[in-house]
Amino acid sequence: MLSKLPAMANSLLLPLSLVLMFSFHGCIAQLELSQRQFWQNLQEQQQHRLRAKTQCRIERLNAREPSRKYNYDAGHYEIWDSNSEDFECAGIEFVRYVIQPKGLYLPHYINAPGLIYVTEGSGIHGLVFPGCAETFESDSSFSSSEGHESRYRDRHQKLRRFRNGDVLALPQGLTYWIYNDKDTPITIVALVDVGNDNNQLDLQFRKFFLAGKPQASQSQGEYRESRRSREQGSQGGRGREEEQEKGNIFAGFDQDLLAEALDVDTQIINKLQSREDERGVIVRAEKLRLALPEFEEEREREREPGRGGYNGLEETFCSAKIRENIDHPARADVYNPRGGRLSTVNSHSLPILSYLRLSAQKGVLYKNAIMTPHWSTNSHSAMYVTRGSARIQVVGNNGRRVFDEDVNQGQLLVMPQNFVVVKKASNEGFEWITFKTNNNAISNQLAGRLSAIRAMPIDVLTNSYGFSREDAWDLKYKREEATLFSPGSKS
C-alpha cells in the first residue's frame, strides 16, 4: 500500500514518524505496549461472578430438561430447575419458550444479562435503549377526531428482525418485547446469567413486566416434580419468582399517583395495571402492524465496527449491534468436512458481549464424529442440544468422571470451568449451542493438532507415561485433525 504514496512523500517518512513520536507519544506509547495491552485486554475480559458457594461438591452432572412449564394465550414458557449444585455453582438460570404466530411476548426487563438463541422461527423484537431517540416511524398513524393526521404519526425506537440461528444479547434492566409476525412458531432458549456482576443483588432470577399479569395458569402434569428441597424452606435454595408472581410494575403503584405521573385518566391506569388480564405474558396480537425496513441478510454488516466513525451516542449505544447469526455453514470458525463445524460469537464479533461478559458457540458434529477432549480455562459452559444425540463424558479434578451419558435434543448440560469434556456424535449426528460465562472463552484441548500433548516435547511424554518414543510419537502426531475429528478407525 505504501507504493501508492508519491515519491516526494517518501522522504517524509522519518520526520513524520518523529512528529508523531513527540506529539502523540500517547498513541505511540500505546503502539509499543502491545504485550501490556494484550494482558490488560484479557484481564478486562474476566468475569467477576457471584460465586454462590465456597465449596462446590460436583460429584455428578446431569443432562436435564425443563422442570416447570407455564402455558399462555399464544405460547408457553419453560424453566430449568436451578436448585442443583451444577446450576448454583455456575450461577445461571436457563429457560425455553415458544411464541405462536401472532403471539406477542409482553414488554418486560430482567435483572441479569441474558443471551438468547433462536432455535426456530423468525420475528421482530424491540429493545428499549434509555435516552435514545425514536428513529423509526410506523405506518400505524391514525386520523384524530380533529383530522390532523400528520400530528399523529407514531414514532418509536428501532425495531429488529431476528430468525433461527441468531444469538441475541440482552442487557439487564432494558425493556424488550418479541412479536411473531410469521406463520410458524418461534422457539427460543436463553441463558440468564444471575451470577453476572451486572446483577448486583442476589442469585434470584427476577422479571419486571410492564404489561400483563405474569401469574400464569400452570400445567405441570407433564413434568416430574424435582423440587422437594425448595418446599422444605429457604436453606440454601433459590426460590423463583414464578411462585409468587402477581402483577406488572404498574399494578404495584397507587392509581391516583400513576394517573398524575402519566397525566392520563384512571381508566387508562386500570388497563395499564392489567389486574384482570388472564392472557399471561405471551398474548395473541392479531392486529399488530409494525414498520420495518426490508430485511436483508447483509444488514448487520453495516453496523459492524470499522464503519460509521465515532458519531456519538446515537452511533454507538442507540444503534448497537445486538444480534449475530451463527447457524450458516459459511460462518464456521472451525470446519472439518469429515468431522463437523464450530461457530463462535464473542466480543470480537459482537462487541456488546464485552459488556455482558458472555459468549456462545454453535457446534455441529457429523455422524459418529468426535469433538476433542477439551476444557475452558476461563468460563463455565451451558450446552443445550438442538438436534441429534451424542455420548458425552466429563472428567473433573482427580480424574473423577462426573458425567457419562447419551444426551439428546432438548437437554441441557452445565459444565464447570476447567472440567474436561469429550463428545461423540451418534449415528444421527449432534448439534448444540453452548453459552459461556466469559466474553472470550479460552479452550484447551487434549488431542489433535492443537492439543497440549502436541505442545510438549517427546521426551517429556516418554518420561511422564513410561512410553517408548514410538508410542509418544503416535500420541503426539497420529490425530492430525484439529478440534473436530472424523470417526476413528476403531469405530
Added chain:
Amino acid sequence: MLSKLPAMANSLLLPLSLVLMFSFHGCIAQLELSQRQFWQNLQEQQQHRLRAKTQCRIERLNAREPSRKYNYDAGHYEIWDSNSEDFECAGIEFVRYVIQPKGLYLPHYINAPGLIYVTEGSGIHGLVFPGCAETFESDSSFSSSEGHESRYRDRHQKLRRFRNGDVLALPQGLTYWIYNDKDTPITIVALVDVGNDNNQLDLQFRKFFLAGKPQASQSQGEYRESRRSREQGSQGGRGREEEQEKGNIFAGFDQDLLAEALDVDTQIINKLQSREDERGVIVRAEKLRLALPEFEEEREREREPGRGGYNGLEETFCSAKIRENIDHPARADVYNPRGGRLSTVNSHSLPILSYLRLSAQKGVLYKNAIMTPHWSTNSHSAMYVTRGSARIQVVGNNGRRVFDEDVNQGQLLVMPQNFVVVKKASNEGFEWITFKTNNNAISNQLAGRLSAIRAMPIDVLTNSYGFSREDAWDLKYKREEATLFSPGSKS
C-alpha cells in the same frame, strides 16, 4: 522536529493519512472501534460487588434515621443500622457527622471507598496520597532554640477546602482529616461502600485511627435499640467496630519498637498512643492555623481533564481532583422550571469515581412536583433527604409494592437495582442526595418524553394493554416533560 518537513508537504494530506493508516494501525484501529470501545467502557464501569446473600427477601424497604450516636468533644457521629435486608443486600454502610467550629476530625482511614456529601458548612481537609510530595508550605514555622527558622519551615501535602453541596471522593486506605475553620457547624453524610471490591476483606466497616482514642462516650437515649439480632451472636449479622473500639493504630504497637522505628522518645510515643485521651475522634483544636491558597469557586476547573497534559504522577495522582459541587442550580443536568432539577456527579465529571465505582445525584423537586417512575439498571441507590418531604412508592418484581410512605428530612432509603421508584414532593418541596453503586448509573423511566413507553410502537401498546389507539396515544404522548414533571392536572 517539524523543521525537517519540506514545504511541498502541503500536498501530502491524503497520502499522509494513508501513511498514518498503515503505520499507526493501532491508533486507527482504535478510532474505528467506536462501538467496541463503547461497550468496553461500559463494561469497565461495572461494579463487582461482594453480594452478601444468594437470596435477598426484600419484602419491605424502610426509610430510616441513624440508630446510634457517639458524642465527642467537638462534634458527634451517627451511624445507620446496617443489620437489615436492604443494607446487607446492597452491601453498604451509612453515616452522618457534625463537626463544630474549631473541631478537628482526627486523621484516620477506612477499609472501603466512601462518598461524602456536605449538607452544611465549610472547612478544610487533608487526604494523604502515599508517595506524593509535600507541595504546600505552611505559615506554622517556628523558631527553634538555635534560631534557624528557615530550617523549620513546615511542608505538607496539599490541603483542600470544601463547602456545602460538595461531593468528596474518599479512596479506601488513604488517611484523611477534616477541620472546621469557620463559625458554623459542618454536617456531612457519607456512604461507605463495604461491598465494593476495593475492599477485599468482608462486609464490616473498619476504621483505622492514627490519633485519638476512638472509643467514645455514647448517648443512646434518643435512639431506639433495634439491634437485638446483633446481640444474639454472629449468625448472619454484621458486627460494627464501634462496640469494641479501643485505641488508635499506634496504641497497638509495642512502645519500644515504635520509639525505635520513629526514632523518637517514648514520651512522644505515649502521646501518640493516646491511651488517656477522652476527647473522642472529633476534638477541639483552637490553635490550628492552616496555609491555604485563597479559595476560588473556579479552582477545580483548572484540574479538569483536558488541561495540563500528562505530567506524570504529580499531575495525575497526587493532585487528583476529588471534589465536585453539585448544589448550584446552574450546575443542573436536568431542569424543568415547573418540576425541579437534577445534578449528577459521575466518573465523566469526576474521574476518580471510575476507581471508586460510585456516583451521586442531587435532586430538587418543587412543591407537588413528581419525579417519573424510574429504575437503575446497573446500581443500587441510597437516597438521603436533605430538605422537605415527599411521598415515595417503590415497586419490585412481580409488581410487589415494597415501600409507600412519606419520607422526611434526615431519613435514608435504600433501593435495590431494577426496583421502580416514584417520588411526589409535598407542599414544602423535596431535596435529596442519592449515592449509587456504579460510577455511571443508567436510569430507565416509565413516563414522560424519555420513557420506555414512548420508545415502543403504538401497536405494541394497544395489544399489550387492550387499549384503543386513542388511549395508547395519550399514554405515550400526554406527559411531554422529561424526568421531572410539573404537578399533574389531577392534583
Added chain:
Amino acid sequence: MLSKLPAMANSLLLPLSLVLMFSFHGCIAQLELSQRQFWQNLQEQQQHRLRAKTQCRIERLNAREPSRKYNYDAGHYEIWDSNSEDFECAGIEFVRYVIQPKGLYLPHYINAPGLIYVTEGSGIHGLVFPGCAETFESDSSFSSSEGHESRYRDRHQKLRRFRNGDVLALPQGLTYWIYNDKDTPITIVALVDVGNDNNQLDLQFRKFFLAGKPQASQSQGEYRESRRSREQGSQGGRGREEEQEKGNIFAGFDQDLLAEALDVDTQIINKLQSREDERGVIVRAEKLRLALPEFEEEREREREPGRGGYNGLEETFCSAKIRENIDHPARADVYNPRGGRLSTVNSHSLPILSYLRLSAQKGVLYKNAIMTPHWSTNSHSAMYVTRGSARIQVVGNNGRRVFDEDVNQGQLLVMPQNFVVVKKASNEGFEWITFKTNNNAISNQLAGRLSAIRAMPIDVLTNSYGFSREDAWDLKYKREEATLFSPGSKS
C-alpha cells in the same frame, strides 16, 4: 514551543493538526484524558475476589509452616492448612515443593492463578499456551523403522529456563511441567489465588494432572494434625483434593472412547491413564534431553514492551514474558545501605500480572534494621520467610494487636488488607518474599520520609496528639529514611 519551528513548517501545522484532529481525535482525546486514564487504569487493577465471608473475625494471625507433606519419587510437596480465618478471608492457598535433580514435575494445570517464587535451584519448564505454534525444535528426533528421520523431527512450544530468585506467573487452566536438569534440588513456594476471579467456581484448590497417578504416599509423621474441623464434615471448611486424588484426567475417560479420539491403541491409553503408576507426581526422568537456546541473563529484555511492535498473537500471547528475577541486589527498587532493599514485580514490569491481578515483593532487612510500619490499601499480603528471622507486629482496626512474634525461615504469615505491620530484623538479618492480591499494590507508611505523618501539617499533629510543636517536629522529621530504616539509636 511552536514558535520555534521554522517558517516553512508553519504552513503545515494547521493542516497537519487538522488532519490529526479529525482523523485521530480518538487518540487526541486520549492524550488529553490523562487524569481520567490514570483512575481508570487504577480501577482496572482492582481485584474482584471471592470473599468467602461477610464477617471475618481476625483476632489473631499465625506464622505457620506447612501442615501436610507428600513424598514422591523425585521430590516432595507440602501444603499449608487453609482451614483458618486468615487463609479463608484472604482466599488463598500456599504450597512449597522440592524437585530433586533429574526430577520431572508431571504436566498438569490448576484451577486458579498461581504466582511462583524459586527459592533454590534452576531448571526448565514448559507452559502450554493453547493455539500457539510449536516454535521449538528438539534434538530428540529419532530414526523411524522406515528411516525417514527428517519426518520425525520433534517440534514443541517454547521452553523456558528459570533459576533461584525468579517469580513465575502461572495462569489458571494452562498446562505446565517442570524439570530439574541441574545437580542441586529446586525449591519452590507458590501462592494459589483461589479467591481470584479467574477462578469462577469455589474456593477449593483443584489440580488436573495430564499424567501420573496423583494419589501419593503420605508421610505425616513430622506434621502436627491441625485439621480436626475438616474431618467433622463440610460445614464451613474447605476440603482439599489431596484427600481424594485418584488419577489423572485420562484415567477418568472410557478407554475405547479415548483410543478413538486420539486414534491410538488401547495399550497406549493404558499407559496414558497411569493407573498403576506409583511414582507420584514428581518422577525421576534420567533420560530427559531438552533443546534450549543458551541461557542468557539478558534474554527477557528482548521480550519487554517497547520492542518488537504489534506482530499479532505470536508476539503477544504465545511468547509472553512470564518470568522476572527479583533477587539481584542491582534490581532493587528501594535501597538503604544501612537498612536493606526491596524489589517489586508488578504488572508494570511483568504485564501478564495485570491478567493474574497478583504481584510480589522481595525484601531484605540487614541486621537489626526495621521496615516502617505500613499497610496495603488494595491487597492482602502473604509473606514467606526465605532466610533469617524478625520480630513482627501486626495491628488491625481499633488498634488491636493481632500478631506479635518472632518469625523464622520457612514460615508464612498472611496479613489482611489495611492492617498495619512493622518488621525488625534479628541479628542474623531477615529476607522474605511477599505475594500480594493486586497487580499494583499500594502501600502506605506510618514513619519515615514517605509517611502519612510527614504529609500532614504540624498543626494537625499538635492538635491531634496534644504535642508541643517541638514534639511534632521530631515525629515528622527525625526519621529521615524511607521505608527501610537503619537500626535505631535506641537499640
